[in-house]
Amino acid sequence: MLHLRLITPADKTDAAVRLIEKTVGTTHLAVLPGAARNPVGDLILCDVAREAGDELLYGLQELGIEEHGSIAVENIDLSLSKRADKAEAEAPGEGADAVLWEHLTDATHEESTLSITYLAFITLATMIAACGVVLDNAILIVGAMAVGPEFGPLAGFSTAVVQRHPRLALRSLIALIVGFAVAMAVTVGFSLFMDAIDLFHESDLAGERPNTAFVYAPDAFSFVVAVLAGIAGTLSLTSSKSGALVGVAISVTTVPAAANAAVALSYGDTSQTIGSTNQLLLNLLGIVLAGTLTLLAQKWLWSTQRERPAKTGSV
Numbered sequence: 001m002l003h004l005r006l007i008t009p010a011d012k013t014d015a016a017v018r019l020i021e022k023t024v025g026t027t028h029l030a031v032l033p034g035a036a037r038n039p040v041g042d043l044i045l046c047d048v049a050r051e052a053g054d055e056l057l058y059g060l061q062e063l064g065i066e067e068h069g070s071i072a073v074e075n076i077d078l079s080l081s082k083r084a085d086k087a088e089a090e091a092p093g094e095g096a097d098a099v100l101w102e103h104l105t106d107a108t109h110e111e112s113t114l115s116i117t118y119l120a121f122i123t124l125a126t127m128i129a130a131c132g133v134v135l136d137n138a139i140l141i142v143g144a145m146a147v148g149p150e151f152g153p154l155a156g157f158s159t160a161v162v163q164r165h166p167r168l169a170l171r172s173l174i175a176l177i178v179g180f181a182v183a184m185a186v187t188v189g190f191s192l193f194m195d196a197i198d199l200f201h202e203s204d205l206a207g208e209r210p211n212t213a214f215v216y217a218p219d220a221f222s223f224v225v226a227v228l229a230g231i232a233g234t235l236s237l238t239s240s241k242s243g244a245l246v247g248v249a250i251s252v253t254t255v256p257a258a259a260n261a262a263v264a265l266s267y268g269d270t271s272q273t274i275g276s277t278n279q280l281l282l283n284l285l286g287i288v289l290a291g292t293l294t295l296l297a298q299k300w301l302w303s304t305q306r307e308r309p310a311k312t313g314s315v
Helices: 010-022 050-062 082-090 101-111 116-135 138-147 151-163 166-196 202-206 220-238 242-249 254-266 270-306
Strands: 002-008 026-037 040-048 070-075
Touching: 002 010, 002 050, 010 026, 010 040, 010 050, 026 082, 040 050, 040 082, 050 070, 050 101, 101 151, 101 166, 101 220, 116 138, 116 166, 116 202, 116 254, 138 254, 151 166, 151 220, 151 270, 166 254, 220 270, 254 270
Parallel strands: none
Antiparallel strands: 002 040, 002 070, 026 040
């Protein structure tokens, strides 16, 4: 269940209440006339089944509630109510399959913003991965993959394509390009410094690396894994399964590939630089393609579920 808290101008309260009352899957409606002070208006509280939430939010936005008031949405972790059980049973579709598009857009907007924190994480992840490829240490590679924040802009780009938000798409693309460019540039300097103090050696990069050679040798499996990870990552965002997102982060070699390209570039190894760059681009393409198709499939699936009759059940 979701909990909605609305501040509505007095002239829109009746319309908002009627919309809530006719939306299947809503309950616990409360109206407090004149309770809001900033902005001035009425306070409306209600609960709605997750599977009915997107439709209700869309209707409230059409009324212009967010322009002159506010719409706040919270997840309800526990609701002990027969009415809530009945609302969930009546709402069409399944809550686990529902996509709250406004929530997804807002979440990916935050994650795909080019910020100092984003640049710090992606740079640190790339430098950790640089140590991993030189030492041929798989543990460091996995750690760097978990630290990297690049899935946020990738998901943001896919969401923007599906929702047709060109500004979000551009913001996500800038975050990806600038983020990796800065991270790789800093890692080149980091590699030169580590070489100068005799901690990195060109022979380590050029020698046999059975644990990390895959980061500069893209193949068909690289794309397959990227596609699968893109699907899993997108589903984890739309279903709020953050644990799954961590697994996605450590399944694709975006950051390690960028790190290997940077280290190889510092030593003038053109072959590994090109191979790692191809690995990076292949993974990014696979994730974006899979994420976009997954969101399109979810959008189509949910539209068909909405057209079905409401579920019946007794409590």
